Amino acid sequence: MLIFAVESSCDETAVALYKSGVLAHKVYSQFVIHQKYKGVVPELAARSHIEKLIPLTEECLQEAEVSKKAIDAVAYTMGPGLIPCLMAGAAYARSLAYGLEVPALGIHHLESHILSPLLSDDKPSFPYVTLLVSGGHTQLYEVLDYGDYRLHGQTRDDAAGEAFDKTAVLLGLSYPGGAELEKLAKKGDHSRFSSKHKLTMPMANSGDYDFSFSGIKTQVRYLAAKLDLQNDREVADLAAAFQHTITKGLTDKTLALAQEKGIKNIAIVGGVSANRYFRDMAKAKSSSRGMKVYFAPLEYATDNAAMVALTASYRLSKGQKDNLIIQAKPRLGIPA
Ligand SMILES: Nc1ncnc2c1ncn2[C@@H]1O[C@H](COP(=O)(O)OP(=O)(O)OP(=O)(O)O)[C@@H](O)[C@H]1O
Ligand SMILES: [Mg+2]
Known part of the structure; x- marks a missing residue:
């Protein structure tokens, strides 16, 4: 199953393509935007996510040499995180899944971090x-x-x-x-x-x-x-x-x-x-x-979408998928 994943919970915009392993992944770190404030400004972060998601997706597809139509499921970080940032990634991912007529699944950000060493x-x-x-x-x-x-x-x-x-x-x-x-x-x-x-x-x-x-x-x-x-x-x-x-x-x-x-x-x-x-x-x-x-491999220690895809591969294999909803929750208990 070819999974496309999106991560946008804070100030990294990240996408990944995954099929039994990572085919390609891209991360855009926004630190230049937030540097002068010495902290993340949620609205600026969300606007940057919106700008970067499409070009990063195109780059990722090109690097993996797969077409968008080959994607079998779309996963995204649904929380915890900054709400405008989560909304940007969740709306993008859900819409992409709807357009491709494939399942979408919201993933818990901390579960992704917890499972990230399995990418090694x-x-x-x-x-x-x-x-x-x-x-x-x-x-x-x-x-x-x-x-x-x-x-x-x-x-x-x-x-x-x-x-x-x-x-x-x-x-x-x-x-x-x-x-x-x-x-x-x-x-x-x-x-x-x-x-x-x-x-x-x-x-x-x-x-x-x-x-x-x-x-x-x-x-x-x-x-x-x-x-x-x-x-x-x-x-x-x-x-x-x-x-x-x-x-x-x-x-x-x-x-x-x-x-x-x-x-x-x-x-x-x-x-x-x-x-x-x-x-x-x-x-x-x-x-x-x-x-x-x-x-986790060093590139997957900080926020990335490869860990989101890996977590989704386990949850999708259990038959989990979302209905036609967009999930974005700033606070969220760890899932069972
Ligand atoms: N070499 C390093 N030494 C110490 N801290 C580091 C290093 N590299 C990154 N960090 C810290 O890691 C943090 C970012 O990590 P990460 O991207 O996993 O967190 P986050 O996504 O912002 O938070 P959360 O996952 O809790 O929502 C920052 O606080 C950063 O200073
Ligand atoms: Mg994180």
């Missing part, structure tokens, strides 16, 4: 523990099978990616800050600020699987106020300490859940999983406990 050649088998760390979410799931997800913990305030983005702004970096902060941290030494009584991971010893990130941003703000931000060395040390503290805190709770459940496979998904320092730390800590950590 080296993929986890069920069950696996997933840490989902993106721009809007930080959650820990036990993934027992397709459609069988148990949520064990989540952030009580900011998402991990959001903490990276906001801290990057505090340190004078440009938006979006996660990747920029990682680059700067490479030049720094984390030990100067990550030792006791300096930068500490909130809720590290809370006895549950929840997270919190708002406090660590405040810690960075106080430390930064005492620093000379023109001194590249000092800023790089602080960036390295922030990255180390957060990624260690995330890794420790993920492995603790896997240990408690007796699960050997770990997956780390979402935009923050693109962080190389995080990947290396999680790999080292997992293997020292006899566990193995899996990731």
Whole structure:
């Protein structure tokens, strides 16, 4: 079955063609549009989605060398996400399916992230523990099978990616800050600020699987106020300490859940999983406990439509499809 998928939940416009594997996929990242606001402006994002969806679709079809008429089903992200952005992608995808007289299916964005490591050649088998760390979410799931997800913990305030983005702004970096902060941290030494009584991971010893990130941003703000931000060395040390503290805190709770459940496979998904320092730390800590950590291929860590198509392939195989409706929901519980 040839599936065409659309992702437009935030500030990436993405499409993919999928048939037992990814045939082609395209992502347009809107960061230049939002950079000057240091955050995503939903209406501007939605207008850009509308402009880009048709040309990206054409490029994707050309690259895969298939005709639009060969598409058997259309999938799209129905939520959670920014409502004008979801509406743009959902209306486009639903209309395309209607015109082609094929089924359409709305897909849960977080389920797409959770299943994204299955796009990798080296993929986890069920069950696996997933840490989902993106721009809007930080959650820990036990993934027992397709459609069988148990949520064990989540952030009580900011998402991990959001903490990276906001801290990057505090340190004078440009938006979006996660990747920029990682680059700067490479030049720094984390030990100067990550030792006791300096930068500490909130809720590290809370006895549950929840997270919190708002406090660590405040810690960075106080430390930064005492620093000379023109001194590249000092800023790089602080960036390295922030990255180390957060990624260690995330890794420790993920492995603790896997240990408690007796699960050997770990997956780390979402935009923050693109962080190389995080990947290396999680790999080292997992293997020292006899566990193995899996990731989506780097190009599928941040928002993309390949993961939407993969999720749709499983749901369509169960006979699921939507009626003639357009689904767009800003908040949405994980599906069973
Ligand atoms: N190398 C990196 N290090 C740390 N964070 C990163 C890196 N690359 C990307 N990020 C962060 O990933 C986030 C974007 O990830 P993603 O596209 O999965 O999230 P989103 O779709 O905006 O949110 P959600 O999936 O929760 O709706 C941003 O916060 C960004 O800063
Ligand atoms: Mg996302």
